[in-house]
Amino acid sequence: MGIADTRRELAANRMIFEVRRDPALYSGFAENFETIMENYGLSEEERQAFRDIDIKRLGELGVHPYFLPQVSRLFHGGAYNHNNSPSAQAYGRSVVDGKGKTR
Amino acid sequence: MAELVFVTGLSHAPGMTGWLDRAPEHEQKSLTDGFNALGEKLRAAKPDLIIGLANDHVLNMPVDDPHDFCIGTAANWKGPAEWFRDWVNVDPYQLAGNSSVATALFDGLSAQGYDTIAKDELLFDDNWSVPLKYLTPDYDIPLVPIHMNCIVPPIPSPRTCYEFGQAVQKIVENDLPAGLRIAFMGTGGLSHDPGGPKYFDVDEEFDRWFLALLEEGDPEKVLRECTQEKMSAAGDGGTSELIAWIGAMGMVGARPSITICYEPAVELRCGMGCVYWEMEKEPANV
Numbered sequence: 001m002g003i004a005d006t007r008r009e010l011a012a013n014r015m016i017f018e019v020r021r022d023p024a025l026y027s028g029f030a031e032n033f034e035t036i037m038e039n040y041g042l043s044e045e046e047r048q049a050f051r052d053i054d055i056k057r058l059g060e061l062g063v064h065p066y067f068l069p070q071v072s073r074l075f076h077g078g079a080y081n082h083n084n085s086p087s088a089q090a091y092g093r094s095v096v097d098g099k100g101k102t103r
Numbered sequence: 104m105a106e107l108v109f110v111t112g113l114s115h116a117p118g119m120t121g122w123l124d125r126a127p128e129h130e131q132k133s134l135t136d137g138f139n140a141l142g143e144k145l146r147a148a149k150p151d152l153i154i155g156l157a158n159d160h161v162l163n164m165p166v167d168d169p170h171d172f173c174i175g176t177a178a179n180w181k182g183p184a185e186w187f188r189d190w191v192n193v194d195p196y197q198l199a200g201n202s203s204v205a206t207a208l209f210d211g212l213s214a215q216g217y218d219t220i221a222k223d224e225l226l227f228d229d230n231w232s233v234p235l236k237y238l239t240p241d242y243d244i245p246l247v248p249i250h251m252n253c254i255v256p257p258i259p260s261p262r263t264c265y266e267f268g269q270a271v272q273k274i275v276e277n278d279l280p281a282g283l284r285i286a287f288m289g290t291g292g293l294s295h296d297p298g299g300p301k302y303f304d305v306d307e308e309f310d311r312w313f314l315a316l317l318e319e320g321d322p323e324k325v326l327r328e329c330t331q332e333k334m335s336a337a338g339d340g341g342t343s344e345l346i347a348w349i350g351a352m353g354m355v356g357a358r359p360s361i362t363i364c365y366e367p368a369v370e371l372r373c374g375m376g377c378v379y380w381e382m383e384k385e386p387a388n389v
Contacts, residue, residue: 002299002339004256006166013166020162020186021226064166065298065340066254078190082122083303083370096302 007062012050015040016067019074029074052101055094068095105279107272109148109286110355111141111238111379112317112348114293115157117229118371120236121192126370134375137364138237141377145238148382150286152201152245153238154208154271156347157230157290159250163222169252171218171259172267175225176205180246182227182235193232199245204279208247211274217267218259225250234290244286253291253343262326264346268353289351291344293365293374294337301338307367309337310374313345317378320359320387322352341373348378356386 007013015036019025025036037047049057053075055068063071069091076087083089090102119138123131145153162184164173181197188195202223209221231248238244252258259267268289275285293313294306316325329349334342352360358380365376 002335003254006255008167008255010166017161017165021184023185026186059298064161064255066161068298069302073190078187079192080122081117081190082125083372085122088302088372091302095298096300 001059001065003065005062006064010046010062011040011042012046012058012061012063013067015042016063016071020070026074053090053094053103054101055091056098056100059095104277104281105275105283105285107275107287107354108150108284108382109145109379110351110382111145111287111377112289112351112360113138113141113234113377114373114375115229115233115290116295116368116371116373116375117191117233118368118373119233119375121190123371126368130366130368133364133366134368137377141363141379142238142240144379145286148286149284150244151284152204152247153286153288154247154249155231155234155288155290156249156251156350158253158344158347160228160230161255162228163225163250164252166255169255170220171252171263172212173225173250174205174209174219174221175200175223175248175250176202176209176221177223177225178202180225180227180248183232184226184228187228187232191229191232193236196235196242198235198239198242201245201247205247207278208249208271208274211278212267212270215270217270230290234288238288251347253346254340258343259346260331261329261346261349264350265322265326265353268350272354287351287354289347289349291347292342293345293376295341295373296338297340297372299338299340303369303372305367305369305374306337307374309333309342310365310367310376314362314365314376314378317348317352317360318362320357322357325349325352351380355380355382358386
């Protein structure tokens with residue numbers, strides 16, 4: 001998987017693009033993402049990957065790689081994002097270790 | 104005829120401002136001293152304005168509608184964009200832009216066929232927030248930001264970026280007001296892989312090879328050897344940001360770069376470094 005495997009038209013890509021730009025969307029994302037996913041028309045596969053915080057799966061579905069650590073930060077926070085931080089660790093378990101689901 | 108007084112290439116990974124204390128002490132010192140020294144050199148050149156070239160990070164140009172380049176035309180800028188504020192750990196800042204210079208760049212580059220758009224609203228993340236913190240800590244030098252797409256294929260080739268730099272240099276020389284002193288920074292890299300399997304890795308061998316290649320001051324050799332494939336192999340998700348440095352090389356021609364610092368900063372998840380080019384001397388004929 002890499003940047004060349006991005007699916008440009010994927011609803012999740014449009015959603016993540018907008019979420020990071022809009023305080024009304026990123027504030028409370030971890031609690032509200034079902035509604036946001038509905039509004040952006042994500043497929044059931046995309047939605048399940050978000051419910052599982054399965055970052056690896058999101059990559060396989062065509063989410064742009066640059067968005068993947070950001071998805072982890074939407075759920076786990078972005079402050080002090082060192083290698084042992086919750087968001088970096090969740091990304092690592094899912095993608096680098098290949099475990100997929102982190103919830 | 105404006106004057107190009109300073110050109111630099113530097114990394115902008117968010118760990119530099121966000122969690123540098125997690126890096127080994129010798130890396131903290133080397134990078135802090137190096138970036139501060141670069142800032143002193145830039146400010147000593149007394150630029151009236153910085154033209155910057157950096158990854159948009161898919162923050163202003165969406166995945167389904169990217170353009171190679173996006174020139175920021177606003178009279179004023181602010182950052183970091185709110186969602187990125189705690190991540191980069193940079194206090195909110197404001198600085199001036201320069202609408203007339205930005206418009207001259209947009210007109211000139213569009214006329215030459217570059218895939219360029221202009222926006223008067225841009226969100227800034229680590230791309231500018233990290234370099235500005237070190238280069239202009241008082242935010243007192245105006246910035247004309249040029250965001251580029253270097254991570255949603257197809258991305259501009261190293262040669263396109265080099266020629267883009269040459270085109271910017273010609274606009275500076277021919278179309279911008281006499282007496283205006285211009286600095287240029289290309290920012291991104293070095294090896295890193297955000298969103299890929301090498302997320303926690305740095306390719307030190309590639310990084311040192313790239314820095315040594317730039318020090319040779321031979322643009323054609325850089326374009327021949329530093330291919331998209333080679334950058335991708337060193338970290339598919341982000342290493343191609345180095346085309347911003349190749350754009351800077353287009354500004355200076357056949358001049359050797361001078362490396363100020365480099366560290367394979369694993370804790371920052373990025374090869375970190377900075378270089379500059381001396382503008383006092385004429386370029387060599389390579």
